[in-house]
Amino acid sequence: MVTPDLSVSLGGLKVKNPVLSASGTFGYGLEYMPFYDISRLGAVVVKGLSLAPTPGNPPGRIVETAAGMLNAIGLQNIGVERFVGDVVPRLEDVGATFVANIYGKTMEEYEAVALRLSEVPSLGAIEVNASCPNVREGGMAFGATPGGIAALTGRVRRSTGKPLWVKLSPNVTDIAGIARAAEGAGADAVSLINTIVGMAVDHRTRRPQLSNVTGGLSGPAIKPVALRMTWEAAKAIKIPVIGIGGIQSAADALEFLLVGASAVQVGTANFRNPRACVDILEGMEAFFREERIAALADYRGGLRMENSP
Amino acid sequence: MVTPDLSVSLGGLKVKNPVLSASGTFGYGLEYMPFYDISRLGAVVVKGLSLAPTPGNPPGRIVETAAGMLNAIGLQNIGVERFVGDVVPRLEDVGATFVANIYGKTMEEYEAVALRLSEVPSLGAIEVNASCPNVREGGMAFGATPGGIAALTGRVRRSTGKPLWVKLSPNVTDIAGIARAAEGAGADAVSLINTIVGMAVDHRTRRPQLSNVTGGLSGPAIKPVALRMTWEAAKAIKIPVIGIGGIQSAADALEFLLVGASAVQVGTANFRNPRACVDILEGMEAFFREERIAALADYRGGLRMENSP
Amino acid sequence: MTYNPTRFVTGRIVRNEGRGEIFYRIEATIPEPLRFVPGQFAMVSGWPGNDPLLPRPLAVFRSGGTRGKGKIEFVYKVVGRGTALLSGLHPGETLSITLPLGRGFDLEQAGRTYWLVGGGVGFSSVFPAAALLGRRRNGFEMFLGARTRDHLPPKEWTPGGKAPGRTHFCTEDGTAGYHGRVTDAVLERMRELSPEAASRLTILACGPKEMLKEISTETLKRGIPAQVALENHMACGFGVCWGCVVTLWEGDRTAYRRVCRDGPVFDAREVVW
């Protein structure tokens, strides 16, 4: 049988398949080369970049929870200059399609990072983290209201010609409204969800388990919420939606595509299984073959609502 | 050693210990009598009651998810009249402290149910479900904004002299603001969280797994989110906060007390372990004894924030 | 119908073995002997961690023991994660069990002949009924259906007793017994009955939904009473979550009723298919 066509356009970035890595769980991509050739992925989304290198939060950064984990890394990263100077050439060498996830303390900083990255011809897209719950300045303020999202998106939009993805926070009452605001302000795609704000304490020591007190919940625990929000966003907007949250298997990824996502990002799953992304990709290909689905487009958004379930 | 004093006042209802059952997971309470004497609990919160009996949603009501479950029961219940006539006398017989969880399609219906229940002298409190995600009229519209919560709370407040608890939805951007609105409008306590809206689909049949398409996520998966929201609400208001969400063990319950809850409700845990509530109560007593804590008040809200973790 | 009140107990696994091609039998000791009605079930868990979260419903297959020490058996088929985990448990490990649950088969009607129909792993609720009827020397016949010979319950599990009813094995591929679906075997056998014999007949069935539906339709046509054991996804198993409802006729209206408490055995006439 012919190989199914898994390619899809993600707001101006055409990728060969819809399996992407999620920012912050994939380092700068190269760390995964011992496990497989990362150029096989639709795209590699790298760790969130800021203008200057950022030290991140003090230790006490991760806690395991039921079928999930909380993190409060605080966006430790090498800064956009070193990324462009040291990392980009190596990503080019391995032939990976890559996307930069960015954040700033202020709108100006977002803008500056986007400007600098726009000079990198090989960069596939810019993903604006409008939603990091772990740093006061991680865009959470911008991400929580349609007005904030529109302002931030518009600002970055004007500073770059790269495909612009806006990554949305799940910590909101109305995800559809937020997605519409991003679309209206010029986003080429939205990605969701980022982590859900959570907390863990030790009942004996009576202390928070994270230095930052709260952190972001990720992993299988949040999948049902992520799937619902992906569905709501996909119904609300016309630009592509990239689904994220608790995806561990090809079946999980297919669920997101079914409710309307154009692609998915795989995050926490990479920690337990460093080959998670390719395993998912291969599983997806096998499923399409088995079900004789010729192209992603024939499956995507195909949720059947008549007399469910 | 003396028995620790676990009693606490929950907005006018004094309970002998802070372990309560969560609405919708405990039937009308009596179903648990084969397992233990439910009068041992701080209080039994019964299944959500509406004015008339309600059939609920069609089958396809529950799905298991990672460390959690989705439900879309649709508030099937016997209606307030049969509750007062058939159930209340039996709850009185067993000597249980009990609380009625109520909901309505309209503000008027909430009011009517509250009025009817106010005539029941043995009823300990009324808990207003301002947050059921599974019926359009389950208060979700009221629960999503401070204005909505204030209006609903004020309305029910004027119709009853019973202690009034308002149960909050986690599907909001700013839980502290919602909690303040409930407090401002006359709630005697708030309880949180209700379930988080989620979704599950079958990637093969391409159908939703719930007849209602979306459902409410509960269980250990949501505990970190519930704990964070409980903490935020407790910091924001002066009336008691009742913590709910993913509590399975005494340690879990103590965490909620530590971040400021005055009591907890145990929900989904009752399904796997019908004795969950008493197991938690006994574990809590043992912990207080071990740590030589004389009274709940000496532990509650005692989170240590200095150089965490 | 007298049976022990529902309890939540810890079982210690004595045996957990695969038998034949696809079935497992697990045996555990429990604090006290249990009396149950065939068709009643238990909610069983025991794997560590919260994933999967919920216990699994399994029909009580056998119980025994003497004062102060009970024994309980279940048979199951591995179909997903919960049953796979169950099959990985070892002797000495523990199970959490709530039992007995639900309304079992009504076997107390005087002067009836029972036909017991089990499809797939449905034999797990039908064998206990057969065992009871055998002990009582109450006439019965049993029909067991499966896709192939390998999907039939191992012969040694078939209950004996003083009056073991006649057992008809049926396979869809003809590798054992009657060649065809178990419902066809039942219908063929029914045609052999005198009207008088047919009027004494009660059918009990457990198996795939399609099978139960067909049994219900066919018995309804012929005015033969039938009791069917339904399945549904369950969270609690004892009637508090309202998650396991099916649609039933109540007079000329329909209502959602709980499989775990109002069933799992229902009068076939009540069920809205």
Add this chain to the structure above:
Amino acid sequence: MTYNPTRFVTGRIVRNEGRGEIFYRIEATIPEPLRFVPGQFAMVSGWPGNDPLLPRPLAVFRSGGTRGKGKIEFVYKVVGRGTALLSGLHPGETLSITLPLGRGFDLEQAGRTYWLVGGGVGFSSVFPAAALLGRRRNGFEMFLGARTRDHLPPKEWTPGGKAPGRTHFCTEDGTAGYHGRVTDAVLERMRELSPEAASRLTILACGPKEMLKEISTETLKRGIPAQVALENHMACGFGVCWGCVVTLWEGDRTAYRRVCRDGPVFDAREVVW
């Protein structure tokens, strides 16, 4: 330092046994033999389900095997849910293992005498170093500390080799060997050394944080180089999540560095305690 590149492999459990009072040793076959540096570790999981979600870091205790067939061993102590689940796995079941990971001990310095200090289960990274030094006939002494005799590693695990260094057992309660904390034993023994001998000394340590801190302070005072193996909660183990950082000195400033990739073994002078 040559070692095999990091791989994600499936291991099949050959043995998983409790030894002594509190330790377990698990042995698994892996697709190929592994070369590792003592102090390197693996991320190990294998229990079913998503709870616990994350793999657990365990020091590589031993590796072996011939072409086309590797063997790997870990020793561990049950302290929580993950290690409890590990201890419940049976031969024939599988493990998911990413290995080898991190920077191990630097044992390549010419003309040094090594003292290896292991506190509690810390012997798991110290024994492989002892085994390597023993094979090389490189002089070493080993100090093993525990609360009581029952908390010391079983004698039969102590590596032999051609030149097994002298081993000092220490217990806090005096039930075996030196009566006192392992750090006190190390300090006492140090006092016996000539300045010349002390100048050739390098200390490698793995154990509880308090122990490592004390070793660091005392060696720093005396100008003796020390390498300490740190622990921290980990999500990935291979440097991508930035969850496992500790604070290190870099010149006169501090920075957050990853235990899993920049360590777990650090120069004692770098660590901000």
